[in-house]
Amino acid sequence: MSEHTLYYRNANGSVSRVVTSLDADDIRVQGGTVQITEAEYQEAYAEIQRVNEEGKTELATADRERHVEDYEALRAAGIPEATARRLSGYTSDGDM
Structure with a gap:
């Protein structure tokens, strides 16, 4: 039997794909997991990636702000x- 890819949306909202030679009915999945199409998988995966990138940007911005605040407090002291x-950890060459 040839390999094929099956796509799933898990109960927690994540998505997964399985490359297998088994039929979909022979794959054991956790409760709440449903099979989806490749297009649904791609759309959900892209959204998860977008949210992850947004979160990384927010964390980087907060980290940068903390470095600036710490730098300014140290200079004021x-x-x-x-x-x-x-x-x-402040590394900008800009004027403060």
């Missing part, structure tokens, strides 16, 4: 610039 940059 009289810490030399090079030391403040090193301690805070």
Whole structure:
């Protein structure tokens, strides 16, 4: 029997694909998992990737803001610039 790909939406909203030579009826899946089409899988996967990228961007922005705040607080406390940059992780060459 030749291999083929089956696509599933899991109960938690994630999606998965299985490359198998078994029939779909012979595949054991967790409760709440349903078989979907490749197009549904691709659409859901793209949305999951988009949300993940959005989350990474938000985390990077928050991290950058924290570095700037830490740097500014250290400079306000009289810490030399090079030391403040090193301690805070602030790396921008822009004016503060």
